[in-house]
Amino acid sequence: MKKHYEVIVVGGGIIGTSIAYHLAKAGKKTAVFESGEVGKKATHAAAGMLGAHAECDKPGTFFQFARASQQVYQQLTIELKNNSGIDIRRHDGGILKIAFTESDRERLMRMAALDSAEWLTAEQVVDMEPDVTKDIIGANFIADDVHVEPIAVCKAFAKGARLFGADIFEYTPVIAIDTDSGVQIQTALGTVEAEHIVIACGVWSGPFFKQLxxxxxxxxxKGECLSVWNDRIPLVRTLYHDHCYIVPRHNGKLIIGATMKPKNWDERPELGGIKAIIEKAKTMIPEIDKLKIDRCWAGLRPATVDGNPYIGHHPINNRILFAAGHFRNGILLAPATGEMIRDLIIGQPVKPAWIEAFKLERTEVVIE
Ligand SMILES: Cc1cc2nc3c(=O)[nH]c(=O)nc-3n(C[C@H](O)[C@H](O)[C@H](O)COP(=O)(O)OP(=O)(O)OC[C@H]3O[C@@H](n4cnc5c(N)ncnc54)[C@H](O)[C@@H]3O)c2cc1C
Structure with a gap:
């Protein structure tokens, strides 16, 4: 095994593989070390919405970063197909954020002040999606909030990285990071050195932060989801209300998600969680409970105290970088995160506002 790389990425979820892809493409000799299989943790659980508008209800740096990442996906869809042969299954329908009450409407109207969101009346929504309940009072339509298949994106990043010369070691957990002389990782395969190490272990990044x-x-x-076989509801657009969504996939199935269970480390879906999201989905499409279950699953969103990811350098050791804590938006933010870490490592300019917003030394306001 090679004992030296320019960059080692610890963690092979969508964040780690995006970083590896962008660095390998820029000519950096890169290796990814992954505890299990690439893309099998939070990445595997995600619905794949690129919800820059669906997830932000106010303008600001986070929204700009999310929007930039969403826009990178437009060119990535073709680029990843060319460079890896994998179709990331971008689905262009957009999102309808539904309002049932006046307070929903007021919140959504504020969001409509952001670019690209358009307020539609209940009649317009039902014309577009005839299976939506007549109980709504309208919806925000966001054409740009498309979705992709997260596992396909992660596999495409990993394969593309390999084809640009990266090594990806699955079933090779990093046990420790040493900074005594240079920077190096300890694995079951031995010690490996690098010019730079990037920690991208999602919710499992904490012990490395502490060690460093x-x-x-x-x-x-924790978020629980299910997919259903669909032969009766011709849904084109993602429906979204109160953190519950119904996402139409390319293969005809619908993804229904997702619960929000803080501080729950159990990766198995619970009956109560699945029941709750079916009930919420029924409020948007009453007919949905006639569909047949395909499968249920759960995953762990990596949350930080202020809800924003840490992306940037270690405060005193420039050879160590962090890219973790992408919470509900890791699929959306993966391209911009990969580009940002690449640019920090190769010395290309990065927007100062992004460095400030995501640096480790920021002042954090705790979210509820
Ligand atoms: C139900 C659900 C729905 C979601 N829907 C969306 C959505 O629609 N849109 C969106 O943008 N986001 C969504 N998300 C959020 C998104 O899934 C996450 O933000 C994203 O997957 C985080 O990626 P990651 O690479 O940081 O973490 P992960 O995918 O968890 O990857 C971290 C990797 O690090 C590895 N690792 C851990 N410890 C070590 C070690 N010691 N050595 C080596 N490797 C290690 C793990 O095995 C894992 O593969 C959803 C999440 C959930 C749970």
């Missing part, structure tokens, strides 16, 4: 003297914590927000 950073006093930041992560906690899981």
């Amino acid at each position: 003297g950073i006093n930041k914590s992560f906690y899981p927000v």
